[in-house]
Amino acid sequence: MSATSEALRTANLAVVSRAFEAVGRGDVDAQIELFAEDAVLELPYAEPPARLVGRPAIRSRLEPALRLFEIRIEVTDVHDCADPDQLILEYTSEGRVTTTQRSYRNSYVGFFRFGEGLIRFQREYYNPLPGRVALAAD
Numbered sequence: 001m002s003a004t005s006e007a008l009r010t011a012n013l014a015v016v017s018r019a020f021e022a023v024g025r026g027d028v029d030a031q032i033e034l035f036a037e038d039a040v041l042e043l044p045y046a047e048p049p050a051r052l053v054g055r056p057a058i059r060s061r062l063e064p065a066l067r068l069f070e071i072r073i074e075v076t077d078v079h080d081c082a083d084p085d086q087l088i089l090e091y092t093s094e095g096r097v098t099t100t101q102r103s104y105r106n107s108y109v110g111f112f113r114f115g116e117g118l119i120r121f122q123r124e125y126y127n128p129l130p131g132r133v134a135l136a137a138d
């Protein structure tokens with residue numbers, strides 16, 4: 001592995017880390033700035049499944065989500081790919097739902113592609129059941 005490839009992987013992981021830190025602060029603006037203008041965010045296990053293209057579409061999904069969920073995200077495993085502009089990450093979240101005050105925890109697998117120091121593509125897999133439980137009214 002070349003030093004250039006390793007530096008690019010490190011820089012890309014730092015972009016994701018900044019995005020996850022922004023989630024923890026509820027800062028949609030900071031998170032959106034880390035996506036390319038034409039980025040794609042896929043959420044195959046969302047209800048309904050979603051494929052969002054471009055910053056405005058991604059923002060329209062993230063703003064209400066970050067008002068509803070106050071969470072911290074921690075990367076638990078990084079899987080490097082042959083292409084240094086791709087990463088597969090495992091991560092967990094912990095927090096609460098603002099409307100029910102119930103705790104929320106989940107585990108995720110995310111596929112990321114980068115370009116020019118920004119997230120160009122993210123596909124996130126997670127278990128939808130913990131969200132349903134945390135959002136459910138008594």
